[in-house]
Each structure stands twice: as C-alpha cells, then as structure tokens.
Amino acid sequence: MLKEKIKNILQNVSYPMGHILAKIPFHIRLGSSYSIYLNVIKGIDDGQIDKEQYIINHFARIFKFARDHYSFYNNLYRQMGVYDLKIKSLEDIKKVPIVTKTMLRNHVKEFSGKMLINTGGTTGEPFSFYVDKNAFAREWAHMHTIWKLKGYYYTDLKLTLRGKNLGDKNFVYNAVHNEFVLNTYKGVDSFKDEIVNLFKTRKIKYLHGYPSTIFEFLKSIELFCDFREQEIIRKNLIACLLASEFPHSNITEYFTKVWNLDYISWYGHSEMCVLAYDEAKNNKYKPFISYGYPEVVDSNLIGTSYHNFNMPLIRYSTGDIVKGVEDEKGILESFSVTEGRNADYITDLDGNRIALTALIFGRHHKAFNLVNFVQVEQLDRGKVIFYLVTENDNILDGTELLDLSNVNINYEIKIINSPFKTKAGKLKLKI
Numbered sequence: 001m002l003k004e005k006i007k008n009i010l011q012n013v014s015y016p017m018g019h020i021l022a023k024i025p026f027h028i029r030l031g032s033s034y035s036i037y038l039n040v041i042k043g044i045d046d047g048q049i050d051k052e053q054y055i056i057n058h059f060a061r062i063f064k065f066a067r068d069h070y071s072f073y074n075n076l077y078r079q080m081g082v083y084d085l086k087i088k089s090l091e092d093i094k095k096v097p098i099v100t101k102t103m104l105r106n107h108v109k110e111f112s113g114k115m116l117i118n119t120g121g122t123t124g125e126p127f128s129f130y131v132d133k134n135a136f137a138r139e140w141a142h143m144h145t146i147w148k149l150k151g152y153y154y155t156d157l158k159l160t161l162r163g164k165n166l167g168d169k170n171f172v173y174n175a176v177h178n179e180f181v182l183n184t185y186k187g188v189d190s191f192k193d194e195i196v197n198l199f200k201t202r203k204i205k206y207l208h209g210y211p212s213t214i215f216e217f218l219k220s221i222e223l224f225c226d227f228r229e230q231e232i233i234r235k236n237l238i239a240c241l242l243a244s245e246f247p248h249s250n251i252t253e254y255f256t257k258v259w260n261l262d263y264i265s266w267y268g269h270s271e272m273c274v275l276a277y278d279e280a281k282n283n284k285y286k287p288f289i290s291y292g293y294p295e296v297v298d299s300n301l302i303g304t305s306y307h308n309f310n311m312p313l314i315r316y317s318t319g320d321i322v323k324g325v326e327d328e329k330g331i332l333e334s335f336s337v338t339e340g341r342n343a344d345y346i347t348d349l350d351g352n353r354i355a356l357t358a359l360i361f362g363r364h365h366k367a368f369n370l371v372n373f374v375q376v377e378q379l380d381r382g383k384v385i386f387y388l389v390t391e392n393d394n395i396l397d398g399t400e401l402l403d404l405s406n407v408n409i410n411y412e413i414k415i416i417n418s419p420f421k422t423k424a425g426k427l428k429l430k431i
Contacts, residue, residue: 003302015202019174019258021306023155026144030137040290051289052090052329058306059293059314060087061256063096066312072107090330093293098302098315103126113310119270126371127271130311133224135272138307142291143266150239150264152179152207157202161209161217162243163358167406170194174236180204184213185406196225199233206240211265212345212355215251216362218259239263245355246337252281267337271424273303273316276335284325296324298306300333346430349382356429359407367401373419376430383410387431389419 013021026395027035045051047399064072067075077083080097087093105127144154158179161172164184166172166415170191174181180198188195198204207214221233240255242265257263266277269286273292276285287294293304305313322335345353360374367374373389386402395401395415403409420431 003415013173013175015173015175015180018173019157019178022175022178026140026154030140031134033134033137034141037138037290038145041142041288042288043146044288051331053332055289056087056089056093057095059304062304062306062309062312062314063102065203065309066314068112070312072104072108073314076103087111093315096315098317100298100317101319103117104129104313104316107176107327108311110212112310115310116269119319126367126374129271129313130308131272132308134307138291139272139275142275142288145288146264146266147206147241149277149279150241152206152239152241156205158208158241159198159204159206161213163210163213163355163363171198179208182217184209185354185408187350188217189224192224192229194233195221198228199235203236205236205238206241207237207239207261209243209322210355210358211240211242211245211247211251212353213358214240214242215254216353218254222258234259237261242266245270267320267335269318269320271303271305271313271316271318272308273305273313274301274318285334285337286334287332289331293333296322296332296335299323299338311387346376346384347381347411348409349383350408352408354407359404360429363403365402370395370401374429375420378430382409384409386411386413387416387420388413389416 040049044054051141061084064087067077068074074083076097077085077395082095082097085092085095087096108128111130114133115135116128117131118126118128118239132257144152155178158177160174160177160179160181161184162181163184164181166181166185169183170186171180171182171194172180178282180202195332207217210221221230225233237259242252242263247263247265252263255263264277264279265281266275268275270349274287274294275291276287276294278285293306295302295304301318301322301324302315303313303318304315321338323338324335325333327333345355346359347353355377360376367388369392370392371388373387375389377385377387377389379385389399397415399413399415400415
C-alpha cells in the first residue's frame with residue numbers, strides 16, 4: 001500500500017532528505033480517513049453534527065456488530081439480558097454491561113486484525129488487543145487538532161522525549177513526524193555539545209513527551225549548559241506537548257516560569273477509547289466525541305471505541321478514577337483526573353531518574369502476554385526489584401520477560417502470585 005511505503009521511507013532517511021519528505025500531507029500518508037475525521041471533529045465542534053445522535057448511531061452499530069460476530073459479547077449480552085436491546089437513547093447505553101481488561105484478556109483469540117498492540121495501562125496490568133486499520137488516521141487527526149491549539153503544524157520540527165531505547169545513539173531523526181527523538185537513557189552531560197548544536201542548526205519549536213522526562217531534560221540543560229548555550233536552546237521553542245503522564249503543577253510551573261514555555265496536555269490510552277485535552281490547564285479534560293464515547297460511572301472512566309470492529313471495546317473500564325461534568329443531555333463535557341496518571345520514577349546508579357512510563361510501557365516486554373501485573377520497588381539508588389504478578393505456575397524465571405537493556409541499574413525479578421495493594425485496595429505501579 002502507498003501509505004505503508006511512504007511510512008517506511010520516512011522512517012529510514014536522515015534529516016537533509018527527511019525534512020523534505022516530511023512535507024508530504026497526512027491525508028496522503030494515511031489516506032482519506034484522516035481528512036474525514038478532521039471534518040467530523042470540526043462538524044461536532046461547530047454544531048453541524050448533533051453529538052447525541054452521533055453517539056447513539058455509532059454506539060448502536062458497534063453494539064450490534066459485537067453481539068453478532070464475537071462469542072464473548074454474544075454470551076455476555078445474553079447472560080446480562082441485553083441481547084435484544086435496541087440502542088435508541090443515551091439511557092439505553094447505560095443498560096449495556098461494563099467490561100474490563102480481566103474479562104477480555106481471556107478472549108483475545110476470538111478477535112483478529114493486522115495490528116496487535118500491547119499496553120500496561122497506568123496500574124501495570126498488561127493487555128494485548130487489536131486495532132482497526134483506520135486507527136492511526138483517526139489518532140493523528142485528533143492529535144494534530146490538539147497540538148494546533150499551540151500553533152503546531154505538521155511540518156514544524158520537534159524534539160521528542162518518550163523513553164526510546166536508542167542504544168549508543170544520542171538521538172535519531174524520524175521524518176514520519178518531523179522530529180528528533182532523544183535517547184533519554186543517556187545523561188545530557190555526555191552529549192551536551194551535540195544537543196546545543198542541534199538546536200543551533202535546526203529550528204526546533206516543540207518539546208514532545210512525558211512531562212517528567214521533559215522536566216529532567218530541561219533541568220539538565222540548566223545544570224550543564226552555560227547562559228549562551230541555554231539561550232540557543234530557548235531561541236525557537238514555543239511549547240511543550242505533554243503526553244501519557246498527568247502534568248503536576250511543579251513541573252508545568254517550571255516550564256512556564258523558568259523557560260517561558262506554553263504547554264498543553266491530553267488524556268489518552270493505548271486502547272483508543274477516550275481522548276481528551278486540557279486546553280484551560282485546570283485539570284478539566286474535554287473529550288472528543290468523534291473519537292469514542294466517554295462516561296463516568298461511580299468515579300470510573302469508561303470508554304467505548306465505536307470505530308474498532310476488529311476488537312470492539314464497549315463500555316470498557318480504563319482503570320482511571322475521575323470526576324466528571326455532564327451537559328444537560330447527560331453527555332460528558334469534561335473530567336478531572338484524580339488517580340491513575342501520576343508519574344513514577346526509579347533512579348539509576350548515576351542518580352538519573354527514569355520514568356516508569358517509559359521503562360515499563362515504552363518497551364516491548366514479553367511479560368505483557370504472560371503476567372497479570374508488573375510492579376516495581378526501588379530499594380536504593382540503582383537497585384530495583386521488578387515483581388511479575390501471575391498465577392501461572394509454569395513461570396519460574398522472569399529474566400527473559402523484561403527488556404532492561406541499556407538501563408544502568410542492578411535489578412532482581414521476582415515472580416509473585418498476587419499484587420501489592422494500598423490500604424485503600426488500589427494497585428500501584430511503584431510500591
């Protein structure tokens with residue numbers, strides 16, 4: 001396919017050629033679906049598309065399809081007495097049972113597709129699932145809409161800090177998103193001059209990545225770069241695009257007050273059921289109805305991906321605790337994150353902090369398909385225990401299940417039968 005060929009080319013070219021190829025419009029790279037989703041986003045925002053009817057129509061379609069094509073949903077809906085339910089209102093949707101990772105994990109083989117994705121979620125609970133062929137067109141149409149609020153255009157150059165394991169390389173260029181990807185497993189002091197030269201010779205406008213990782217990067221720049229070098233780095237920077245972690249105030253205040261950088265954060269998760277953004281910077285995330293149907297049930301954020309027919313996730317519990325605000329029709333207008341999105345770190349032997357979001361969920365660990373939970377304990381600087389929680393008695397040695405290459409720590413892996421919990425009964429990634 002043309003878009004696959006374009007992607008392969010863009011991923012394997014250097015900057016001199018890559019930044020030219022990066023100008024290829026996304027509607028050509030990802031197909032017409034990209035433009036279609038952009039139009040739907042705009043149509044809902046300006047009122048040309050009725051939100052309530054859009055939700056009902058799309059939910060009804062995925063509900064019927066899942067019921068008719070997958071035994072998991074067929075059996076569940078028969079058991080819960082909603083097999084013949086007609087989705088004609090938002091109240092009808094509430095009658096459909098909520099599903100969890102635990103329920104779906106045992107039925108993954110019933111589904112199929114070309115793209116299988118792994119996730120660990122915010123609590124360390126591994127999950128594998130299929131996404132539809134238009135997933136990335138939909139994803140980037142919505143992400144670009146968010147970033148556009150900070151003046152971003154897809155040809156703008158950014159530096160991405162998302163925990164990529166680049167081995168001995170300090171950074172690489174990725175023309176797919178016109179970005180330099182930084183090796184966050186290497187200390188800034190070890191290649192400071194290269195970073196300064198990168199900002200001197202390339203017009204980098206945005207920092208994109210985990211809030212904690214961007215924070216650590218800028219702190220290191222302050223520590224290891226003199227005033228002249230810092231000014232070179234500041235020169236073209238406009239804003240931070242904050243992914244995956246909840247951006248705590250101490251971090252965002254540092255961005256704005258010390259570096260004079262604007263920022264925007266969003267809520268999303270690998271399962272692609274809910275995507276929301278916090279434009280007002282007040283922990284009130286506005287969800288895209290064009291992306292999926294979000295609900296808050298007993299403080300739990302529930303999402304429906306009504307576009308994924310390869311593995312429907314219908315009224316799927318995200319595992320995040322939120323407070324929601326609904327409009328007069330009962331449609332979720334915004335939600336505030338209270339638990340489940342906090343950044344956790346470990347410290348390596350050199351004293352560098354490594355975000356667990358990057359270390360655990362930014363890598364392809366074999367453990368994802370074999371264990372129920374991953375939890376981490378830091379005993380001392382550079383000394384870490386990884387707990388793999390499983391009821392599978394056949395797993396006796398976890399050393400081959402985690403990819404910890406290029407991480408400067410002494411570690412131990414332990415297999416346990418049940419996870420560690422807080423006094424409130426909640427699971428934490430870092431214990």
